[in-house]
Amino acid sequence: MPTSFLLLALISLPIGGALLASWLPTYARNAAATLAATVTLACLLCLAMLQGVSAEGVRADIPWLPSIGINLVFRLDGLSWLFALMITGIGALVVLYARYYMSAEDPVPRFYSFLLAFMAAMLGVVMSGNLIQLVIFWEITSLFSFLLIAYWHQSANAREGARMALTTTAAGGLCLLVGMLLLGKMAGSFDLDVVLSAGERIRAHDLYLPALILILIGAFTKSAQFPFHFWLPHAMAAPTPVSAYLHSATLVKAGIFLLILLWPVLSGTDAWYVLVGSAGMATLLIGAFAAIYQHDLKGLLAYSTLSHLGLIMLLLGLNSPLAAVAAIFHTVNHATFKASLFMAAGIIDHETGTRDMRKLSGLIRYMPLTASLAMVAAAAMAGVPLLNGFLSKEMFLAETIAQSSSPQFSYALPALATLASAFSVLYSLRFIHKTFFGPPPVDCPHTPKEPPRWMIFPIAVLVLICLVIGIIPGLTIAPLLNAAVVAVLGDNTPYYSLRIWHGFNPALALSVIALVSGILLYVCFRNRINANPRGAPPFLHRFQARRLFDSLMARLVMLARFMERRFSTRSLQPQLRLLVLVPLIIGLIIVATSGGLSISTNVQAVDPFFALLWLVGGVCAVGAAYQAKYHRFVALILMGGAGIVCCLTFVWLSAPDLAITQLLVEIVTTVLLLLGLRWLPVRREDLRKETRRSKIRRGLDLSVAVIAGLAVAALTFAVMTRPAANSISSFFLERAYSEAGGRNVVNVLLVDFRAFDTLGEITVLGVVALTIFAILRRFRPAQEAMATPRQQRWQNSFDSDHATRDVGQTLREYLMVPRVVIQWLFPIIIVFALYLFLRGHDMPGGGFIAGLAMSIAFILQYMASGTRWTEAHLRVLPVTWIGLGLLIATGAGVGSWLFGYPLLTSYFQYTDIPFLGTVPLATAMLFDLGVFVLVVGATILMLVALAHQSIRKPRVVETDTDTTEEDALPAPEPEAETLQTERPD
């Protein structure tokens, strides 16, 4: 069977298993367990088949993203094989254990699904042959560990622990990513084999140190090294199988694995020595010290895990090949004894209902098998001879002694190592003694008993491994270890021996000292330790990880909120200020950096009337600005003044089309704003509060406004007086008549040269009209504006007070003359609109202008006769007009496709009609018709939709004083004033 197939099977089996498990019914416990067991056993089988070949290293390449150097490379050598064995082997045992551990009510398939997915990710990490791929799997392990820790997410502890774990490890993962990126850049490839062979170059590279630090952060967070260790104890909120699997054998070993993997590349420098060594040492001591004080079984195991991880880290940091061997060896050993201890703790928890050592006692009577297995495992943890823990710890002590020759640590190193070993003896002893010995427990929730046989079986297997390795290492672990070591160290593999007995040497002495002092310490301090109220070590209890983490997160959020408050806003005014200031400042920077604007004196003489006109325009504009707050109506009139000046300017400066358009738009806009004004309650000047702050702000605003005005004026002047550019416009002037059949070049531009713009523009108009219509359907007026306007109430009450008059007579009288005139004007304006439309191509006019004129004809009828009357007599279907207009315009454009020309190609011809003469016919006219139709529809829809609000009846009952008699009085009392609608002055 090809090895690449096996490699891929190894990784894809658990993935497939995870997917399958996620689709199992909620309570299909046995099916899920069977599935998971099958998968893991199959993996083990694959692994077994790969054992021989992995020694020389096998790989399978799947190209994925070659351009950025990410390919899927699965690769197995001695080291990764060993890790894969741990992952699948312990995985299989955990699967079995979990089947009995998890309750029947749990949705177990989800658990197994996550577990298998995690296993796949872990296998991915150790099998990655590409740095980035490794990071990918790395982050996936974080993710699934998060999901597994939070498996019981109804518990706040689980959620919190999971969050903390993911936050820390994912952050580390991000650092690792950058580190790997740098590593890859230094090596020239992300391929692991390339990187591994580029050690020399990398260590000499400028980027080595940043890369090292980033990679170490990744490894330290994952392997819970000081100062990133805090998440691990909180991850104990996970179900025990998860702890046994993730927090002893796999997840936390990922960091170790990574550093072992990259040991040949990264180690050997002082930076490595200092960083890795000190982190390892600190973790070793802190973990061991804290473990002593834990009352929670899993807490003790968690801190002891920290300590052992620190030990391995320290070994790796020593820059010695022999230490590296010890590190690898201890990794395996720790996985076996710690997993079994976790499982044992789980059994105790499961059977007694508690993990609190203060409540546990004398369990050996109830569960002798579990107790004896746990004792062996604990002894391995303590480093008792004939167990695997002893062998690797011995190597560790020997290495610390060997390193003491170097000046940095001198004798401190072996001393501290021994101290830590003594601590480990102490907490192991406490674990066993406190739990299994002594009187029977008093306040256990359940009466303890031996668990099901198959639940003990995994522990037994692991303990057996501890024993076998401890007693006959040469026959068991040696070949596997050797393969791993060679894979890492290659030619640098040192001589080492796994014999139990190396004779009397300093390491043995230290071992003995540690053992003895550990026991002594326990004997002396056990009462004080057991009485410790917090279950936390002295000195360190202040640094409650969770509280620190929470406060850090809270501070982060506070900082973020502060930044948001300070550097962002939700109000409109500051945003509009920025909108003006940013272009202003950037414009000024540009002008300033390039030596300023050169102002030309190439100007035409000032026409005095023009200046007079703009005197009026300017005054109107400033007046409108001044009045807009308290006298909206006045502001509107003033704006009308400015508008007419604009219109005259267009007349003056050769733009008749613009003048007409401006005028018509002006008229329609005025009516529109007046329609809106009815719904804006009056704003009272006498209520105005003037503070110093508001004065200052207004002053600032005013100066910004003036500066903006000046800047735009300068820009205008500069652009106007520049030497004329060689514009594309001459083309239009030359071809408008000959090639587009129109004399009014502006109109030809609109309907032919740039008809596409016009198509978009009318679409805008249509969309806006539809939107306005939609908004107004749900319109709710301001409370104060809901009542009938004051004028109408006054006039209506006058009408009803006089016997001879009927309500509404004042209005009828008022409109009698205008109505006659406006009705007679209706056909005339329509004809005028038609005229404007027809002449557009040659003379000022066109579809847009005509459409506006036409819509004014309708609006006048609405004003003169009221909405109801007008709609009873004229059927206006503005929405249909809009749709139709769009269709006509588009149809006119698309029609050219039939003749094989691009969209909106127009065709024109001068047609001779008998008797009448030559008539220009252009298809652009059809397009213009669409414009016309749409403009009529859209304008009418906008205005009429707004006008309709007046005749709607509020659904909410008007509870105000609208209908009382005093309202009939015209007296404008200040109280009533606030209820009035817009008052013109």
Added chain:
Amino acid sequence: MSVLILGCALIAAQVMLSVAIVLAAWRVVHGPRAQDRVLGLDTLYVTALLLIVTFGIRTGSNFYFEAALVIALLGFTATVAMAKFLMRGEVIE
């Protein structure tokens, strides 16, 4: 000669009309009541129309006639709306 005469007359007329516009605008700005302002605006419209006519004469072209016609035929719409707003508080009932 005729150009000079007509030109001067046109300038004079336009100055007068421009002054008229300024005065009408003064009424718009000064008020005192809203009806005064509306009246001022209406006057402004009519005067602008006349100014456009003189401008047509000045340039000898008919291109501006429609602008004037729009004021004549449709310009009253805005002021009607304003007057009606003053009277009824609503433009379209």
Added chain:
Amino acid sequence: MTDISPHLIVAPIILPLIAAALVTMIEQRPLRVAISIFTMAALLLISVTLLMSVASPLSADTIVYRVGNWAAPFGIVLVLDHLSAMMVALTSILALATLIFSLARWDRAGPRFHALFLLLLMGLNGAFLTGDLFNLFVFFEVMLAASYGLVLHGSGTARVKAGLHYIAINLGASILFLIGVSVIYGITGTLNMADLSERIQNVSQEQRVLFDAGFAVLGIAFLIKAGVWPLGFWLPPTYSATSAPAAAMFTIMTKVGVYATLRLMSLVFGIDDNTVMGIASPLLLIGGSLTILMSMAGMLAARTFSRIAGFSILTSSGTVLAVVGIGGERALSGALYYMISSTFAVAAFFLLIELMNRARGTTSEALGAPMFDDEYRDPYDDGPPTDEVGRITPVTVALIHGGFVFCALLLTGLPPLSGFIGKFAIMSGLADYAHLSGWVLIALLIVSSFAAIIAFLRIGVETIWGSAETIVPQVKSVEFAAIAGLLAMCVITTTHGAAVLDYTDRTVAALQRPGDYVSNVLLPNPPPLPTLEIPPQEVAP
């Protein structure tokens, strides 16, 4: 029968327009839905065809369509190149998914949804395809006008408040746009972007100042659309107030700003890192970086998912713009890839948020009741939705949560999905650049990922797991289908990343040598009609 294929380029603009016009006039809802769906599906097909034709090595890289049969620079031309084809295809996919989602309920939350939606599409496609600066303005306005309608779709206080700000700020941006365009026209005498690229070389030094100022004003208008700090405060509130489908569509709208910046930078200044000119590049870099930074703060400060989603959009614009500021083809290619991914992801997230809020019973002011007896009755309005028979199974919840995890991975840039690949591609390119600004940007990207992780965890954990009971929301399968479709696009982008990256590589290469674009657009004797070459493998069975 005439051959329609040469006109395919204009179809992404014209087709929605025709459909919108029809939909406006048609009364029956099923027919309107059918037209919308058919149009959207056709658009997807067309845009993929266009994409393939550009991607095909056999056909021209730049296909020019002369609207009105007037040659550039005089008439308006549509230009299909790698970048525009990509954006159009992105839009079509997004639109189809969003439309499908909205069929479940949102298209009935107010009148004229389909018309507005179709016209938004028209505006977007027009903005991407046009080669004319003023025409770009017009299509911006079409897009904005439709978006105003969609922001306000369904009414309600929050929407109206946010809509007011949104409209006000975009009105301001439009004014800046107009000023910028006029100055550019005044100085160069042209509106055609390719022609502009040519003419700018002959502009004298004094005029160059004016041109630069005008260009800066124009650029600021684009940056407002892209939501760059300090011009993008409007974005998160607007997007979180609006209806889910609208918000999902809007994810592409910020990209229009990015697109326009990229296009004009490429044509006017060049985007190569060794031809950095003026202050445009540093401004983009600083603006983009600050945007990333501030959206990071925004995410951390956020209390709702929709704000997180809003800030994700900002992060994405900021990232792309900062990379444009630095230049460098590898990073830029990564940025484009990242943009594709983040667009799909944020859109999916917006849609998902709606479902999650529904589960929490806090659908944001859904169908606000009208105030009046509606005498102005809309004949097209079918009233409030009644037939909401969702699939009430826990599977619903599981799917929502699964979708959330997907979105979270994509938006935080965690492996293994496209969000990660995009960020990595950018960082990898920046690392090649080996310049301080590059390292700073890498750091920012990493920190922003971290902030996103914290934000997602902070709100996600408590929202999803924190509540005592699980409410099963009523979700229609079309809603899931839409979200799944968008997420599937992310997955495809991940698995077929090589092809996508190859495409973005070529896009960037084309942007770096604008000469081809220019010469294609300004071909002195243009062929009567551009013929679209569909790659042979498409034709062959």
Added chain:
Amino acid sequence: MIQAPELPLWAAIVVSLLILSGASLTLIGVIGLTRLKTFYERVHAPTLGATLGGVLICAGSMLCFAVLQTRVIAHEILLVGFVLITTPVTLILLVRAALYRDRAEDNPHVPPME
């Protein structure tokens, strides 16, 4: 600076007189608008420009173009006609509105509502 079409002298003189008188009349009307005391007085003033003033200027224009293009150009009649029809509409509405406002404020200078 001085722009004007080339006309025969007599026509130039007549046109000049027409437009000057029209403009003066209009200006007088607007002066009235600014100087008169009450609103009801002021309303009368702009009618000058809208009627005779407009007629004179339009007549000038008609004559000018008739001579210039040697054919009857009469469309200025439309301007005069429409202004004559529409201005009263505005004024009637405005005066009535002013009356209402003054009455509502009990202004003694207007006749009370009957």
Added chain:
Amino acid sequence: MTAITNRVLKLVLPYPGLTLALILFWVLLHNSVSPLTLTGAVIIGLLAPWTLVPLKVPRIRIKSFTACVKLTGIVIYDIIRSNFAVAAIILSGKRRERSSGFVTIPLDLTHSHALAVLAIIITSTPGTLWAQHDVDTRRLLLHVFDLVDKTEWIDLVKRRYEPILKEIFE
């Protein structure tokens, strides 16, 4: 015969006067009497008046065309005369004592079109303003710029305008 013609005319031309006006309007707009313009004018004249039909505008039957001409003459004369009168007053400034004020005039006219014409005439004439008309009491409130003798103004309306308008419309 005439009855049938009238019927047909009524059917084709709802508002013959308007038709004429529109033809004139179209011709004046185009400033030409070319066949094309005339054809257009006729088409417009035939079609456009139909837009008034849905508005239910009553058809006006003008009883006397000579009265129309007479009225036009009177109005032109009055307007010119008043123009100079008012201009003189404005130019004279404060030198002359002058009072303006309201005059109430009882009217006999009821036809809305006749009233509208009267209103336009009065308002177009400088110096007089149509301020308010009460339908019940048929009283017109007139504002007069230069009010010396009220009866003078009552006479103006009652003697000078109202009879002719009655002649034309009623």
Added chain:
Amino acid sequence: MEIVLSLAIGVLVASGVWLLFRPRTFQVIIGFSLISYAVTLFIFSVGGLRIGAPPILDPAVKDVSAYTDPLPQALVLTAIVINFAMTALFLVVLLASRGLTGTDHVDGQETTEQ
């Protein structure tokens, strides 16, 4: 001429910008309208100021320099239409905001600042 128009545009912009910074929605809409005038004139002015040279072709005059630049005028027309539409929309939205929030403050809520 140029200086007058530049100043005019400056005054319009200054008034408009000042209004944009105000807290009341109606002020903002008037501000936008004033700025729209300014922008319209600005685009227009980019084509250069010509008196009596409208871009309406006289078949007799072939010289393109006899006409003013038509393109800015076409752009202005488009801009005017779009501005009109946006003004209408903004008005309706501000009315809706006023109705729903009970205030005409641009933020939909009164703040301590004026």
